[in-house]
Amino acid sequence: MIPKTESEIGRCLEDKEWRMNNLYTIVDEGGIKKPYRRRWTQQDLANSRHGLDVVLKSRQHGISSESDIDMLDDCVFNDDLRCGIIAHTKLDAQEIFETKVKLPYFELPEFIRRLNPHTKCDSCTLTLTNGSSIRVAVSFRSATTHRLHVSELGKICAKYPKRATEIKTGTMPSVHPQLGGKAIIEGTAEGDAGYFHDLCIQAQAETAEAKKKGIPLNPKQFKFHFYSWFQDPKNVxxxxxxxxxxxxxxxxxxxxxxxxxxxxxxxxxxxxxxxxxxxxxxxxxxxxxxxxxxxxxxxxxxxxxxxxxxxxxxxDGRVGFYPHLEQLPVYTFWDLGYHHATSVIFVQFAGEQIRVIDHHRERGRGAAYHAKVVKEKPYNYDKHYFPHDVMQHEKGSGIILGDVYA
Structure with a gap:
């Protein structure tokens, strides 16, 4: 709808959906300034937000743009909101402020900016006369944060684990969802460990459980969202x-x-x-x-x-369940350690396949212990392969390791 009268303008400005799709300007992936119009993933996220949301995604879905324009809109049209965006690096923080906060604000129609002019727009901070503000930084603590966006938390966890801990213990507690506070955390995955991984896995489980039971998540639970590469219509x-x-x-x-x-x-x-x-x-x-x-x-x-x-x-499909074949012998291959772990892999040769069927790994134990573990396995052994240091004396007992494993 294009408003033509003062009353129509008033009704449109009261409608957040209309504002999000008609008022703002962004810089797209190609560096071109253009009107912001929600794409499918951005609209889906907007329609399904919970309050605390974690988004695992492929690249270039525009989730950051949606999150930051949504935050700016809340600041322009609501009083006394303290909002924050945490970026991966200082350079990213400056880029986000320039393209997703400052530019969209100054591209607003002039009459809207006159109604709510800025009092500060530098040092990655925008402050408006209605008392609302947005700060972009790599980390921060605050007594209260009404809106929070953490960008690329997976990369932060992988490269800056101390900063990730600060976000978990210092920033997140400042968001009070039971009082209307909102936070969105998004990023691509960076391995199977860390705060972002754990948050995604727990949120995914709790979101699925709530859906299964037909009950809403509570305000302090995170809702899980996932957007894959094939959901982006550009990827053809x-x-x-x-x-x-x-x-x-x-x-x-x-x-x-x-x-x-x-x-x-x-x-x-x-x-x-x-x-x-x-x-x-x-x-x-x-x-x-x-x-x-x-x-x-x-x-x-x-x-x-x-x-x-x-x-x-x-x-290649070479990782899977390969059970022990009782008709074939088992071979072991050892890496000896004490202060670091002793490792043993158990292998069978089935035709052209080299099948790893079992594994033992433990540190701080002597040769007799590892020999006992291997002997107690229900396998028919053919040969055991050791490294050259099997002929050394074991620390503590002084016995030759090869004698124990013989």
Missing amino acids: LDPAGVKISDELKRYFKGLYDEHAIELSPEQKAWYAQTKDGAGGLGRLMKREHPSTVQEAFESSVEGAVWGLEMEKCYS
Whole structure:
């Protein structure tokens, strides 16, 4: 609706949905200034917000833009709100302030800015005459935060764990959802540990449980949201000339067989080019553009030991349940330790397959203990393979390790 009279303007300005889709300007992914219009994921998030919300997502859904424009709108049209945005880095904080707070405010119609002019707009802080304000920083503490947006918490947890702890113990307690406070935490996954991972897993379980029982979440519970790469209509490409590897063909088949995710040829082409094309993401693809929640947290972390190799094992379908075959012998392979763990893997050779069927790992125990654990396993052993230091004397007992394991 385009208001033409003063009364129509008044009715439109009372409608937050109208304001969000008609008043604001943003800078898009291509760096172009354009009117803000909610896309499907942004509208879905707006319609399904709870109060405390955690969003696991693939890249470029516009979740940050939605969160920050929503916060700015609340400040412009509500008095005395103290709002905060936590960014991944100081450079990101400056960028968010310039493009998602300052620019949208100064692009508002002049009569709206005259009704609520700013008293401060620098140092990543916007303060308005109605007493509302937005501050963008890498961390902060406050007695009360009425609106909070934490951007890329997964990356913060991975690179700045102390800052993540500060957010958990210092920032989050300042949001009081039972009094109307709201917080949205979003990001891509960065491994299967840390505050963001734990928050997503717990929120996912509690959200599913509440839905199953037909009851609402309580104000202090987080609602879980997930947006995958294929939910973004931009993620398509003409399949002509795009090579899809056998590995990806198996991957796409697995998405359909296991998750009922059916992709179009254009979506498959986009995924293949983004992952395997020149300058593609490679093994980081699942982290940046997950198809499922489980996949997001299974993906390898940059710098992880054997990360690339394990990613290929998952893609090839070589990670699964491989039970002990009683008709075949078992071989063990040892890495000896005391102050660090002694590790033993149990292997069977079935045709061309090398099947790892069991694993023992423990630290602070002597050779006799580990030998006993292995002997008590219900396996028919053929050979045990040890490193060269098996002929050294054990600390404490002085016995030769090889004699214990013989």
